[in-house]
Amino acid sequence: MKVKKTVRVQLSAALFIALMSACLCTCSQSYSSPYDRLKILPEAEFPLPAKTMIEDSTEAAVPVAAEAPASYIPSLTAFNLAFLYGEGDSQExxxxxxxxxxxxxxxxxxxxxxxxxxxxxxxxxxxxxxxxxxxxxxxxxxxxxxxxxxxxxxxxxxxxxxxxxxxxxxxxxxxxxxxxxxxxxxxxxxxxxxxxxxxxxxxxxxxxxxxxxxxxxxxxxxxxxxxxxxGMECNPESSAGPETASDNADTAGDTEKGKETEPSKEIGPGIALREAAAAISEPLETESPAETKAALPSVCPGHxxxxxxxxxxxxxxxxxxxxxxxxxxxxxxxxxxxxxxxxxxxxxxxxxxxxxxxxxxxxxxxxxxITNPLSYEEIDRYMNRLPEGLSEDRKKLIHYALSSVGRVPYYWGGKPASAGYEKNHFGSLVTPDEKGRSMKGLDCSGWVSWVYWSALNKRLSWESTGGLVSCGSPAQRKDLQPGDIILKTGDDAHVVMFLSWESNGSMTVIHESSALANNVTISTMEANWPYCRKLID
Known part of the structure; x- marks a missing residue:
């Protein structure tokens, strides 16, 4: 009897609990929590992706086309065409x-x-x-x-x-x-x-x-x-040398010609040439003014x-x-x-x-x-210090190279399309190169090729740094003349054009630099590299 009574009590308790659970479940469905409400954003604020995949446990996913995002609304305070694309254009x-x-x-x-x-x-x-x-x-x-x-x-x-x-x-x-x-x-x-x-x-x-x-x-x-x-003079006054740069002109260690030049600051191809010019400007004690004047016959064809x-x-x-x-x-x-x-x-x-x-x-x-170009007075000062007896071709080459300083942006892999400036479109906007530079220009070897092509109408057989190693003929480092090139190959390949020696054994060069200038510049460096090439006599 006691057992039957216990079973009846347990069954009653179970029924009561089940009934209470059903009531609670029904009540809970009628209550809406703040967390159950979805915030519906306007389409312009919350555009759907181009395609949405509806997944089902028993069927393959089916692509569903979503509605297009809201069109851009023109504004007076933003550049509107930056947000618009031509028909069929990519979003790039x-x-x-x-x-x-x-x-x-x-x-x-x-x-x-x-x-x-x-x-x-x-x-x-x-x-x-x-x-x-x-x-x-x-x-x-x-x-x-x-x-x-x-x-x-x-x-x-x-x-x-x-x-x-x-x-x-x-x-x-x-x-x-x-x-x-x-x-x-x-x-x-x-x-x-x-x-x-x-x-x-x-x-x-x-x-x-x-x-x-x-x-x-x-x-x-x-x-x-x-x-x-x-102008009243053909030989501008002497001046000092450029700033110094590290060996690798394609690294951030380059020291380029300053963006702002103080009025008293002098420029020139180097200490050695400045010292030589100073020595020439002082007449020997044995010379009289009359003798000095007679020794300088006028051969000027005019300017x-x-x-x-x-x-x-x-x-x-x-x-x-x-x-x-x-x-x-x-x-x-x-x-x-x-x-x-x-x-x-x-x-x-x-x-x-x-x-x-x-x-x-x-x-x-x-x-x-352009970036910090040389004035034509500065170019003349460099030209007036070139060694005597230098060929006319080399003079033309150096003058053209100097005149390009600051005027041709650096662009990785950039090669010339023609001689001169007019058909190369230097400085125009193009697809960014590997360092994000977006102005059309030349790389270091492309610049060398372009200068030779422009100044002498002589297009080199190679326009890459590795190719330039086989151009012309080898030159001894001690015998370098203005216009010769010095190269190194490998991961940090670079080529520069020799301009002059410094008294400390380093050299002044002209080159297309990917460092601070991102342009043609003049630097002083050791450039103790394996290849020296003479491309003209």
């Missing part, structure tokens, strides 16, 4: 990047046409100006003056105004057609062309004493003249000067700069919201132009075409 290059490349090519071609003038003779320049050239045969330029100015007439370094132009175009097309790439490019190119100009002239012919012949100064007919002043004035307009002056030059943007659209370049619109464009476009839009727009 935006329409903004394509526009930057188009304008950077314009920059490159314009600058190349200026530099090309400096490498031509007075006779060639005279033909371009449409003036008689017979009297200029055999005459060379003594002074070459290339100066860049902004719209306010202030001298500047040659800098790109692409970012200013595209900021203005962004503001204009926000009101008209934000996604019209073709119209954007047409507008931007017109604005670029109206903001770039240069004029050039050649001086009267003069001899080394400064005497002028009766030949009028010539100026490019289509553009205004710049005042030309004849002329080249003057180039280039103007790049920006946003600094609203009355003379890009805003004033914009013929399209200064017209009010009657049936639209564009009211011309009002103060408000100018502010939008100016503020956008000041942004860091590399950080905001992934567009690296270099503010400068």
């Amino acid at each position: 290059k935006s329409l903004g990047a394509e526009a930057a490349e188009v304008l950077s090519r314009k920059d490159s071609e314009w600058l190349a046409s200026i530099y090309q003038l400096a490498n031509e003779s007075p006779e060639q320049i005279a033909k371009k100006l449409g003036i008689p050239s017979d009297s200029l045969k055999g005459i060379s330029f003594h002074k070459i003056d290339i100066a860049f100015y902004d719209e306010k007439g202030r001298m500047i370094s040659p800098q790109s105004n692409i970012q200013d132009i595209m900021a203005m175009a962004n503001t204009y097309f926000y009101y008209t057609a934000p996604g019209d790439y073709d119209a954007f490019i047409q507008y931007a190119v017109k604005l670029w062309e109206s903001s770039h100009s240069f004029q050039y002239s050649i001086s009267q012919v003069y001899d080394c004493g400064g005497s002028l012949e009766e030949k009028p100064e010539a100026t490019q007919p289509e553009q205004a003249a710049t005042p030309a002043q004849a 002329a000067d080249l003057h180039v004035k280039a103007v790049i307009a920006g946003l600094a002056d609203p009355m003379k700069g890009l805003f004033a030059l914009d013929a399209v943007g200064n017209e009010t659209i009657s049936e639209g919201s564009w009211q011309g370049w009002t103060e408000e619109n100018k502010t939008f464009a100016s503020e956008l132009a000041k942004q860091d476009w590399a950080e905001c839009y992934g567009l690296t727009l270099s503010p400068s075409f």
Whole structure:
């Protein structure tokens, strides 16, 4: 009996527990916790992926097309084309990047046409100006003056105004057609062309004493003249040597020519040549002034000067700069919201132009075409210290190499497409190289090949560092002459062009450096490398 009673109690307890559990379960389903509620985001804030896979334990996953993300909404405070892509384009290059490349090519071609003038003779320049050239045969330029100015007439370094132009175009097309790439490019190119100009002239012919012949100064007919002043000396004063660099010019240890040069700072090919020049400048005690003068017969065939004035307009002056030059943007659209370049619109464009476009839009727009170039006075100082008896070909080669300092960006694997500047598009935007450099240029061996090709119309049979080892003929290190090359191969391969010896046994060289300059530069180094090659006599 006791057993039966115990079983009945246990069964009753079990039934009671089951009933209570059912009640609790029913109540819990009617209660909604905050953690059970899903937050539904708007589609623009939370776009679905392009394809979603629904998995089932018994069936294969089935791809389901998701809805497209919300389209980009144009803005006055952002560069809109950086977020837009052409039909069929991949997501690797935006329409903004394509526009930057188009304008950077314009920059490159314009600058190349200026530099090309400096490498031509007075006779060639005279033909371009449409003036008689017979009297200029055999005459060379003594002074070459290339100066860049902004719209306010202030001298500047040659800098790109692409970012200013595209900021203005962004503001204009926000009101008209934000996604019209073709119209954007047409507008931007017109604005670029109206903001770039240069004029050039050649001086009267003069001899080394400064005497002028009766030949009028010539100026490019289509553009205004710049005042030309004849130089009075053929041999500029002596000056000191460049800074020192480590052996491997392709490492960050390079010490390049400083970006800012103090007025009192002197430059030159090296201590040894400076000492030699100082010794020559002091006449021997046994010489009389009359004897010294007689020993220097005048053999000067005559000289002329080249003057180039280039103007790049920006946003600094609203009355003379890009805003004033914009013929399209200064017209009010009657049936639209564009009211011309009002103060408000100018502010939008100016503020956008000041942004860091590399950080905001992934567009690296270099503010400068060149990096610390030599002035032509500095080039002359180097040239005047070359050894006596050096061949004319070597002089041409060295002059061209010196004139390229700071004007050809370093680009890994870059090789020349032609001689000269005009068809190589140095400085234009291209796909970044292995170190992220995005300006078109040359590597160290490509630069050597380009200089020989440009200066002597002699294209080398090889354009790689390893290939240059077999070009020309071997040279002894002690017998190196300006224009010879020194190379090393391997993982840190590099090639430099010899310029002069220093008194401490190191050498001054010209080379395309991937170090601090990322450009052609002049360095002092040991360069005790295994290969020395002579490519010309």
